[in-house]
Amino acid sequence: MYSRYYFLLSGEHETLPKAELRAILEAEKIEYHVIKDMDQVVLIETTNSPEKIVKIIKRASMVKEAGILLGFHEAESLDQIRNSARNIDWSFLANKCFAVRAKRIKEYFSQVKSSFVEREIGALILSKEPSSKVNLSNPELIIRVLLTENYSVFGVKLAELDTKQFLQRKPRSRPFFHPGVLSPKISRLFVNLSRPRKGDLFLDPFCGIGGFIIEAYLLGLKCLCSELRWDLIRGAKQNFDFYKFNVLGVIQADATKIPWIKADAISTDPPYGRSTTTLGRNVKDIVRDFLNEASDIIKKNKYLVFALPHTVDPFEVIPSKAFELVEKHSMRVHKSLTRIIVVLKRR
Numbered sequence: 001m002y003s004r005y006y007f008l009l010s011g012e013h014e015t016l017p018k019a020e021l022r023a024i025l026e027a028e029k030i031e032y033h034v035i036k037d038m039d040q041v042v043l044i045e046t047t048n049s050p051e052k053i054v055k056i057i058k059r060a061s062m063v064k065e066a067g068i069l070l071g072f073h074e075a076e077s078l079d080q081i082r083n084s085a086r087n088i089d090w091s092f093l094a095n096k097c098f099a100v101r102a103k104r105i106k107e108y109f110s111q112v113k114s115s116f117v118e119r120e121i122g123a124l125i126l127s128k129e130p131s132s133k134v135n136l137s138n139p140e141l142i143i144r145v146l147l148t149e150n151y152s153v154f155g156v157k158l159a160e161l162d163t164k165q166f167l168q169r170k171p172r173s174r175p176f177f178h179p180g181v182l183s184p185k186i187s188r189l190f191v192n193l194s195r196p197r198k199g200d201l202f203l204d205p206f207c208g209i210g211g212f213i214i215e216a217y218l219l220g221l222k223c224l225c226s227e228l229r230w231d232l233i234r235g236a237k238q239n240f241d242f243y244k245f246n247v248l249g250v251i252q253a254d255a256t257k258i259p260w261i262k263a264d265a266i267s268t269d270p271p272y273g274r275s276t277t278t279l280g281r282n283v284k285d286i287v288r289d290f291l292n293e294a295s296d297i298i299k300k301n302k303y304l305v306f307a308l309p310h311t312v313d314p315f316e317v318i319p320s321k322a323f324e325l326v327e328k329h330s331m332r333v334h335k336s337l338t339r340i341i342v343v344l345k346r347r
């Protein structure tokens with residue numbers, strides 16, 4: 001039987017949150033059909049259970065919330081939002097207490113106040129299902145109203161991303177710190193884009209002080225990592241010990257001569273030739289040699305994710321016989337550096 005779900009995505013980047021959602025759905029082998037793809041909101045239909053949908057949120061970094069879809073309708077005014085709510089069967093709320101939480105995405109529905117929508121929809125639900133009750137502090141169910149583009153989306157919230165976890169793991173809270181490290185949230189995103197499944201062998205061959213491995217380990221992956229600099233690889237080990245993570249392999253090695261023989265997923269952040277070291281070598285050569293080497297290690301039909309500075313053309317470094325380019329995303333780092341995140345699939 002088909003069920004319909006909504007996903008609320010982070011608005012911090014235009015393409016990456018949707019890319020992460022697609023990647024996790026694929027990694028978790030969830031077959032689905034997109035009903036509607038809107039700004040920060042995606043609606044899908046699938047035979048998978050709510051428990052499976054909750055798992056997506058548990059491993060995500062930019063997919064903020066998921067829930068059961070009750071309905072979606074074209075709407076522009078409060079009246080139209082109310083009419084949409086009238087078309088929904090609210091009998092599932094019989095004898096239950098609920099709270100309505102509305103969210104306007106970006107500048108959409110600027111003439112409508114979220115708090116007003118919450119009150120109005122709450123009152124409408126009470127009139128349609130009089131045995132239900134409003135409880136704002138401890139509701140059994142949260143009714144979600146998402147307002148994006150010219151649509152109102154109604155759902156029952158299932159799960160929300162725990163964003164505090166990323167702050168708790170901030171790189172400066174670990175015993176060994178180095179400025180090249182990416183935030184836990186972005187590290188988690190990189191790992192997810194390589195579409196690993198629990199138990200998979202994951203590799204980061206430019207691991208620095210181990211930020212990607214920490215996120216990969218938390219996803220239940222078997223982790224291998226290497227790094228050229230002794231001091232950093234020792235620092236990575238110190239960080240893994242701090243979390244009591246039993247990382248399968250941590251060694252000092254050149255990513256253009258990878259010491260590992262196979263991997264189900266690779267995600268890595270090579271040097272950009274600026275703040276992080278290249279030990280005198282050109283970034284383009286390092287990445288090209290790394291990708292050639294990695295093509296022998298990553299299994300067929302599996303994914304490799306890496307970043308490049310915008311000054312290097314990905315097509316100049318990707319061995320196209322070995323890899324299919326799945327997608328690339330630009331992420332501004334600062335005024336003079338944009339990071340290009342590239343997702344490849346081994347042919």
Ligand SMILES: C[S@@+](CC[C@H](N)C(=O)[O-])C[C@H]1O[C@@H](n2cnc3c(N)ncnc32)[C@H](O)[C@@H]1O
Binds near residue numbers: 205210
């Ligand atoms: C952008 S940093 C990676 C940061 C990492 N994601 C972390 O969490 O710390 C790039 C790393 O690549 C390392 N590196 C540079 N050339 C390398 C090579 N040929 N092989 C392996 N590592 C290399 C640098 O020492 C640096 O630590």
